[in-house]
Amino acid sequence: VTEAQDRLTVRRLPEKQVDDRAVLDAILDAGRVAHIAVVDEHEQPYVLPVAYARDGDRVLVHGSTGSRLFRTLAAGAWTCLTVTHLDGLIVARSAFESSMRYRSAMVLGTCDAVPGSDKLRSLEVLTEHLLPARWATLRAPLAKEIAATMILSLPLENWSVKVSDGWPDDPPEDLDAPVWAGVLPMATAFGVPMPAPDLRGEPAMPPYLSDWRP
């Protein structure tokens, strides 16, 4: 057990810990926004929402080369990237036993800046993660656009997954309470795509949107 692995030992609610790499991948692949930590020189952490995509055994995030916090990450600062899906409220007979259904993945480590030669492919991975099949319909990124984009990669080496997918777990003495108990399911919903006000011509809505199946 390395020191880094030891850091990730789940000391609370260890029964929710999942060691299956396939579950990690599924949680990452189902998300669109991650929260990533950066600690500045005053020991002040920041938690930033970022777009991301899994690329095999690493997570890619992208931002502006002008971002101070991104540059801190590119310089090798320790970070943590977390993706959480809230799947429902677990409504128990008491406040104490009430909780949430969720799937959460936490990845610890340090980032590398993706080199210029690999940026184009990484941008494709990021774009395809959000809307599969879209990349091929777009013009190629311009050199200045690629240059203005910083892409960081975080290896999937030191990670932790927690899944809560159960029911209220009330103690026996609460089971006869005249209180409804169960789960209020929650999920991400997608609305009808809205055309941009400045849309010219009548380009067809592409299948990756009109046939959207989340």
Next chain:
Amino acid sequence: VTEAQDRLTVRRLPEKQVDDRAVLDAILDAGRVAHIAVVDEHEQPYVLPVAYARDGDRVLVHGSTGSRLFRTLAAGAWTCLTVTHLDGLIVARSAFESSMRYRSAMVLGTCDAVPGSDKLRSLEVLTEHLLPARWATLRAPLAKEIAATMILSLPLENWSVKVSDGWPDDPPEDLDAPVWAGVLPMATAFGVPMPAPDLRGEPAMPPYLSDWRP
């Protein structure tokens, strides 16, 4: 401008910065899971999903008194709590201009542990935030339950809000591209409440669930 305020200067995309306290409150009040940072003694940050609630001019989060990371926060470590709502994908003519609609609130500072005398009221605030009108239907928390719960408060003093609610902002030379552009809306959806397998008797589903209006 204090040092802490200076830290929060939004250096990227300042046009998305919002200074309205009412917007901060609305973002916090609409969320259910926050991501909070804790930095350990090895400069390793962790980003943890937590239940939370706004209580006037502070945010409350709760966890177990046995949580090492919660104890670190209670001891006064710098932290950051971020709440993000993803409202849609902004689908531009190019990958570079594509982005997201979101509302994000970041609160920086240090936490105080809520003293025992104020814990009960804080638990009520946390419970009512998730399901308003529920608290009065539940038995009172037991002394041992209250003792096992750590509640932290983070003041709403040093915060930053960013809102992206626009449309694709493509450069003029891209506007004639035969590419559909617009917004794919996203939101949190609630399903039909599911009764617990061990539900006894036939307690009515309470109005706070059957009349749920997110």
